[in-house]
Amino acid sequence: METLNGSTLSTSRITTVNQDAWPKLISEWQSSGESQKEFCKRLNLNLNTFTYIKGKLSIKKQKNTFIPLTIGKEISSKPIPNIILENAAGMKLHVSLTATDENIIRLLKIAGW
DSSP states (O other): OOETTEEOOTTTSOOOGGGGHHHHHHHHHHOOOOOHHHHHHTTOHHHHHHHHHEEEHHHHHHHOOOOOOOOSSOOOOSSOEEEEOOOOOOEEEEEETTTOOOHHHHHHHHHHH
């Protein structure tokens, strides 16, 4: 028999876990070196519930993450000159005059021209 939060667990039924205990359990699993399946079996936890809650907690952490953005060049308010190519089907392709020949050729191939 294993213990979870100081209580003895029965090996015959799934353990009910308080919502506040999940982050600690997941942390214990990460440091245990066990697979999720082994960890859940040892503590009589439902593997599907464990995986679901682990995913939900991971999403909550991601939502609170701030990623700073640094702009390398000053953004100009001036429009970039471009040319407009139109094929027989009426499809228009706006190409910047600052584009390289290689990029224009690649763009034309992708567009099927």
